[in-house]
Amino acid sequence: MFSYFSKIIRFFIMLYALILPSTMMNAFADGNVLIEKTDNHHASNKTSDIDFSVNDSSKKFLNSTTNKKDTIQKNEDISEPDTPNSIARHLQTAGNMLSSSPSQLAEQAKSYALGKLNSTVNNEAQKWLSQFGTARINFALDKKGKLENSAFDILFPFYDNKADWLLFSQVGYRNKDSRNTLNFGLGGRYFQNNWMYGLNTFFDHDFTGKNRRLGGHVLNS
Structure with missing residues (x-):
């Protein structure tokens, strides 16, 4: 058969x-x-x-x-x-x-379908999330059903006076080196006389290794 x-x-x-x-x-x-x-x-x-x-x-x-x-x-x-x-x-x-053998044809069809699925999810998700802020999506479902090296980041500006002040929050998730990490951050920018001053704070939670990290940095340019 x-x-x-x-x-x-x-x-x-x-x-x-x-x-x-x-x-x-x-x-x-x-x-x-x-x-x-x-x-x-x-x-x-x-x-x-x-x-x-x-x-x-x-x-x-x-x-x-x-x-x-x-x-x-x-x-x-x-x-x-x-x-x-x-x-x-x-x-x-x-x-x-x-x-090609039937098994090779089936493998090629599976790879093509996965490529189409990942491309569609990336494009549609980024298009929908961009109405709320700046989004960056890397959806990478593999043949084993895993999301290796996938990443998701979105930045929400919750205050912007269009002149000198910008306050924002950032949420992200990434899978790297078989570790699942959730990122959350708050930041601000102040612009004056062609100078920019900034403050960032962030919290990272590594669900795989059960690690947590809190940090921040100040910048100007």
Whole structure:
């Protein structure tokens, strides 16, 4: 049963590899037909303008039309070499999938799904938390279901007079070296005559090693 399922997967991958180049060539052919029609339309407009009169304004129009045609031709010259490369990349991907065992395919699918999950969580969480303050998210769920090297920090400004005073709090969590640590801090900034004075206090709690730390520092710049 397992070998039969593997044969079905390989058949669909081979079908994808055979159909993809033909589909891409048709798409590029349609694009070339569209560009050719556009060039013909510009050429007919240029001829009709010449029939009316050849003055300074019509010369400018002709120069503009010629520049547009040159730009289209340059774009065609640039895009043409990319076509075989794109087809080759897809064929190589299909070949790698065909040469992979079912267990390797399952592992690749799992890695892809985890990457998408981590990226989505990071983007959406940071977008939502940014409405409250400055957020930094590093969500890194691994294949074992652990959050190794994950981190979360958000800074909440609770007083800002937009002139010289800023007071804020900061909350964070991080997993590093198999240790889970919670951080909490309070800080302030005072601005005067192109100088900044600051005071930070923080409290760290290491849940893994059951350690606690309280500290602070003063700064100016």
